[in-house]
Amino acid sequence: MSQKKQMKVLITGADGQLGWELRRAAPAAVELTACNSAELDITSGALVKEFVSRLRPQIIINAAAYTAVDKAEGEVERAMAVNRDGAADLAAAAADVGAGIIHVSTDFVFDGCHYRPYLPEDAPHPLGVYGQSKLAGERLLLAKCRNSAVIRTAWVYSSHGNNFVKTMLRLMAGRDELGVVADQIGSPTWAGGLAQALWQTAAAKLTGVYHWTDAGIASWYDFACAIQEEALALGILKRQAVIRPLRTEDYPTPARRPPYAVLDKTGLWQKLGAAAPHWRFNLKKCWRN
Numbered sequence: 001m002s003q004k005k006q007m008k009v010l011i012t013g014a015d016g017q018l019g020w021e022l023r024r025a026a027p028a029a030v031e032l033t034a035c036n037s038a039e040l041d042i043t044s045g046a047l048v049k050e051f052v053s054r055l056r057p058q059i060i061i062n063a064a065a066y067t068a069v070d071k072a073e074g075e076v077e078r079a080m081a082v083n084r085d086g087a088a089d090l091a092a093a094a095a096d097v098g099a100g101i102i103h104v105s106t107d108f109v110f111d112g113c114h115y116r117p118y119l120p121e122d123a124p125h126p127l128g129v130y131g132q133s134k135l136a137g138e139r140l141l142l143a144k145c146r147n148s149a150v151i152r153t154a155w156v157y158s159s160h161g162n163n164f165v166k167t168m169l170r171l172m173a174g175r176d177e178l179g180v181v182a183d184q185i186g187s188p189t190w191a192g193g194l195a196q197a198l199w200q201t202a203a204a205k206l207t208g209v210y211h212w213t214d215a216g217i218a219s220w221y222d223f224a225c226a227i228q229e230e231a232l233a234l235g236i237l238k239r240q241a242v243i244r245p246l247r248t249e250d251y252p253t254p255a256r257r258p259p260y261a262v263l264d265k266t267g268l269w270q271k272l273g274a275a276a277p278h279w280r281f282n283l284k285k286c287w288r289n
């Protein structure tokens, strides 16, 4: 017997890590329209307005983003077009049809210089273009649609798409030794768990700014060691590479990273009635899914 659809939802950026996991985790009662960048380019304001007014979703989940943190330093206009203007146009289109919008943002809105978990209401101070574009998008989105929620997350990986886990597996398979930054701290977050939290956020009709990552913290070096340990145990890797801890200054990148990118997620955990699992648990779960 087919189940009655109770909520009409539009997902943007449907082929990204999060978009893909959102599609997989969609509740049966959702009537889903999931668009990749070719099907709905959020930098076209006119297209977004027309598409949303025709579809009339009850909720939009915006998983579309310009996520190339280093490239963004040289592609300011493109980053702003997607992360600032795209988010704003989606929010305006949502407001026009009385829909809600859930928008995903980042730990990069903070400078990471406070060595305590960041609260949603802490003053943002992005260190680079990507963080600036995401913060501008958050602000416009909240201003343009009353019924909006911003969920900031960090260090996202999935079995689909490009991410740190896949890069590490590739390097570990091909090298005897590699160096990984050990003085940047954050919370590795499985996109599958984040997707479930976003569906719960939609069902609970939450508005405002929240944080969601997996529980626990790690440096990139710790994360790399855990990836290797799990991959060896599962037979994904056949041999062990030596992993050397690096300092940030030993691994210069065009964009500066927040040294302490830990988010306080207790607010959203309380609203949803459950905490996220520890990142190490979800790392194993990602490979089993």
Ligand SMILES: NC(=O)c1ccc[n+]([C@@H]2O[C@H](COP(=O)([O-])OP(=O)(O)OC[C@H]3O[C@@H](n4cnc5c(N)ncnc54)[C@H](OP(=O)(O)O)[C@@H]3O)[C@@H](O)[C@H]2O)c1
Pocket (backbone or CB within 6 Å): 012, 013, 014, 015, 016, 017, 018, 019, 036, 037, 038, 040, 041, 042, 043, 062, 063, 064, 065, 066, 067, 082, 086, 104, 105, 106, 107, 134, 152, 153, 154, 155, 156, 157, 161, 162
């Ligand atoms: N990945 C992380 O570590 C991380 C950390 C913190 C926050 N976040 C946030 O989490 C969200 C999801 O990230 P993710 O990891 O899933 O990123 P992702 O894998 O890079 O996916 C982003 C998707 O957005 C699409 N996109 C780009 N420009 C678009 C446009 N103009 N119109 C429509 N779609 C467009 C991309 O499509 P194309 O590939 O076709 O361009 C891609 O499929 C983003 O808001 C990101 O800022 C991510």
